[in-house]
Amino acid sequence: MSKTFLNAIYVFAALLILAAFAFKVFQPIQVLPRMRIAPAYQFTDQDGQPLTSETLRGQFALYSFTYTQCPAPCYNMAETMQEIQSRLGEVDLGGIPVTFITISLDPDRDTTEVLKAYGESIGADFNHWKFVTTTNKDLLKTIVGAGFETYYENIGDGSIRFDPGYVLVDGWGVIRAEYRYATEVSDADRILRHLGVLADEVKNSKGSTKLAYEAAHLFLCYAP
Amino acid sequence: MSAQNMHIDSYERNWMIFSFILLAVFASAIAVAAFGMEIQVPAPEERVDPGTVATDPNSPWSNPGLREIAPGKYDAYILARAVPQWEYLPKEITVPVGSRVTFYVTSPDVQHGFKIQDTNANFMVLPGQVSKLTVTFDKPGAYNFICTEFCGAGHGVMYGAVIVTP
Numbered sequence: 001m002s003k004t005f006l007n008a009i010y011v012f013a014a015l016l017i018l019a020a021f022a023f024k025v026f027q028p029i030q031v032l033p034r035m036r037i038a039p040a041y042q043f044t045d046q047d048g049q050p051l052t053s054e055t056l057r058g059q060f061a062l063y064s065f066t067y068t069q070c071p072a073p074c075y076n077m078a079e080t081m082q083e084i085q086s087r088l089g090e091v092d093l094g095g096i097p098v099t100f101i102t103i104s105l106d107p108d109r110d111t112t113e114v115l116k117a118y119g120e121s122i123g124a125d126f127n128h129w130k131f132v133t134t135t136n137k138d139l140l141k142t143i144v145g146a147g148f149e150t151y152y153e154n155i156g157d158g159s160i161r162f163d164p165g166y167v168l169v170d171g172w173g174v175i176r177a178e179y180r181y182a183t184e185v186s187d188a189d190r191i192l193r194h195l196g197v198l199a200d201e202v203k204n205s206k207g208s209t210k211l212a213y214e215a216a217h218l219f220l221c222y223a224p
Numbered sequence: 225m226s227a228q229n230m231h232i233d234s235y236e237r238n239w240m241i242f243s244f245i246l247l248a249v250f251a252s253a254i255a256v257a258a259f260g261m262e263i264q265v266p267a268p269e270e271r272v273d274p275g276t277v278a279t280d281p282n283s284p285w286s287n288p289g290l291r292e293i294a295p296g297k298y299d300a301y302i303l304a305r306a307v308p309q310w311e312y313l314p315k316e317i318t319v320p321v322g323s324r325v326t327f328y329v330t331s332p333d334v335q336h337g338f339k340i341q342d343t344n345a346n347f348m349v350l351p352g353q354v355s356k357l358t359v360t361f362d363k364p365g366a367y368n369f370i371c372t373e374f375c376g377a378g379h380g381v382m383y384g385a386v387i388v389t390p
Contacts, residue, residue: 073281145292145293146294149299149326150293151292151293153291153292161297163299164282180275180284181277181282181354182283183272222293223382
């Protein structure tokens with residue numbers, strides 16, 4: 001092997017390493033992590049219609065958790081969700097639909113009629129915002145607890161202790177983001193920004209650009 | 225004198241080669257561990273407000289402790305604090321053997337550490353950040369956790385334990 005050829009290989013290798021470092025440091029492409037597979041389920045929505053995880057393939061799904069009889073100092077996901085619903089037009093989603101799913105943790109009292117009245121009271125657009133639950137309590141605990149990893153527990157006096165949270169699932173049924181506690185940026189701002197990041201990945205990861213997005217996953221270039 | 229006929233003692237050269245091989249082995253070990261074996265680095269999650277993280281009723285750390293999210297799966301929200309005294313809240317958690325516990329630890333005041341003995345959990349706890357790590361406890365016993373970052377006069381008494389029952 002000639003010496004110039006060998007030198008060219010060294011220079012090429014050095015440039016490759018530098019490029020990898022630059023990619024990690026400057027992060028020209030940011031993605032959301034593929035955390036784990038979202039649980040499969042069949043729920044009943046506020047109109048008594050079944051809603052399954054398969055129905056939501058190919059669109060983004062944002063899950064939130066609550067129950068309508070929650071007493072006063074209860075965490076209120078409605079405000080954040082209302083803000084996201086009204087500001088969704090600001091995000092360039094490239095035509096990918098987004099569905100909000102609010103899972104009730106109290107199937108005994110939150111019947112379809114109660115959920116429908118609750119949805120109307122907080123101004124939900126039922127085409128894009130579903131209020132669901134299932135009367136099979138073991139299944140509900142498995143889906144919410146083991147699947148979405150969100151804690152809730154009946155504490156006896158008719159109230160439910162739960163950790164507030166939002167879970168963002170992509171069109172392949174993979175959990176891409178979880179929001180479990182208040183951060184410096186409001187939940188609504190972060191969720192809207194993350195929806196844009198997800199849509200960018202779907203729109204642009206075709207052909208060779210797909211490799212760049214896969215590199216962003218490999219180098220953990222995660223959007224804050 | 226060109227590089228080709230510069231004399232390097234063979235003993236010295238062998239050690240140089242060995243040290244470069246060692247560097248390459250360690251670098252690839254990191255890559256294999258990170259990408260192949262999914263070893264998690266205890267990374268800070270997102271920024272939180274340390275002033276309200278322990279008092280805001282919507283914050284999980286206003287009610288720190290263990291939550292069973294599914295059979296054998298737990299979340300443990302732990303607050304490491306120096307005011308009014310150096311301690312972890314809660315000081316002790318009890319789980320059955322085989323449990324998978326995800327720790328979310330943060331501090332409302334100064335920098336602390338969090339190391340669970342006999343596990344690979346060992347990370348810094350910074351005010352304004354959440355440190356998250358998942359540990360599976362396969363053997364029964366008491367696993368003490370201790371503060372590994374000097375955080376003031378009571379640093380030495382800052383400890384707690386994970387009790388794993390058979």
